[in-house]
Amino acid sequence: MVTSRDVAELAGVSQATVSRVMSSPAKLSPATRARVQAAMETLGYVPHAGAQAMKTRRTNTIGVVVADLTNPFYPEVLDELSRELDTAGFRVVIWNAGGGSHHDALKAIREHAVDGVIFTTATEDSVELQAAIEKKSPIVLINRVVEGLDCDQVTSSNTEGGAAVADYLLDNGRTRVAFIGGAENASTSRERARGFLDRMA
Numbered sequence: 001m002v003t004s005r006d007v008a009e010l011a012g013v014s015q016a017t018v019s020r021v022m023s024s025p026a027k028l029s030p031a032t033r034a035r036v037q038a039a040m041e042t043l044g045y046v047p048h049a050g051a052q053a054m055k056t057r058r059t060n061t062i063g064v065v066v067a068d069l070t071n072p073f074y075p076e077v078l079d080e081l082s083r084e085l086d087t088a089g090f091r092v093v094i095w096n097a098g099g100g101s102h103h104d105a106l107k108a109i110r111e112h113a114v115d116g117v118i119f120t121t122a123t124e125d126s127v128e129l130q131a132a133i134e135k136k137s138p139i140v141l142i143n144r145v146v147e148g149l150d151c152d153q154v155t156s157s158n159t160e161g162g163a164a165v166a167d168y169l170l171d172n173g174r175t176r177v178a179f180i181g182g183a184e185n186a187s188t189s190r191e192r193a194r195g196f197l198d199r200m201a
Contacts, residue, residue, distance in 0.1 A: 002045045011039035023058060025089035061091045063114040065105055065128050067121035069096050077120060077142060090115070097121070097128060106131050122146055123185040145187040158188050162195025170200075 008015045013036060020028055021036040028036075039045075062085055066074050082092050093114060095105035108114050109131045116138035122129045124146055132139050139151040146153070169177055179196055182189035 002043045004045070006043055007036065007039045007045050010043060011036045022089070023060065058115050059091075059113060060089060061093055061114045063105060063108055063117045064092060064094045065097050065117060065119045065121070066094065067097050073143075074120060081118065081142075095128075097126075109135055109137060112137075116140070118142060119144065121186075123183070123187075125185060143188065147187075155187070158191035159195035162192035162197075163199040164195075165192075166196045166199035 004015055004018045008018045011018070013032065017028065017032065018036055021033055021040075025033050064078065064081060066078070068074065078094065085092050093108065095108075097105060105128045109117060109128060112135065114137070117128070117132045118140045119126065119129055119132075120142045122141050122144045129139070129146070133149070139149075141149070141151060141153040141155075143155055144153070145155050166177075177200060179193060179200075181193045184190065
């Protein structure tokens, strides 16, 4: 059976360096990382994920919660996220909260089976978000804002976007206009509506 000691010997590094390649690769130089990964591949070494998690208290896995994978916006976001997380040495688990994997997400969050959670469609009343907050999981929100939540939140200029749509309609002579918005508990819907209606007024 191939061990991390064998990998270290072949790569000409310490066993601790081999461990770092698996737990926090970003802290190593690309050359060292590549040498260790080449040695792993040559020897067919596969680290035992469970043992590693017990030792480091980290799973090197990030959970991503989405609500609707049929929306073309989300596959693009997930493609970029997966690429960046892979480069940083993380595995990605995707839960389609609107498609039945809601309970899997809750279970994984509550059992600390992931090191952090990225939400792409969170709302104030999101049960997965509440579970992550209760478990003090590192959280990042993408495409939504939850007021008062202390975490990184990345969103678009929704208010300006709503105003731009109003400008387009007005510039093209439209004066009898109706606005159809999304769910009121979503920051994106509220901000777009505010931008649109304020500009129309």
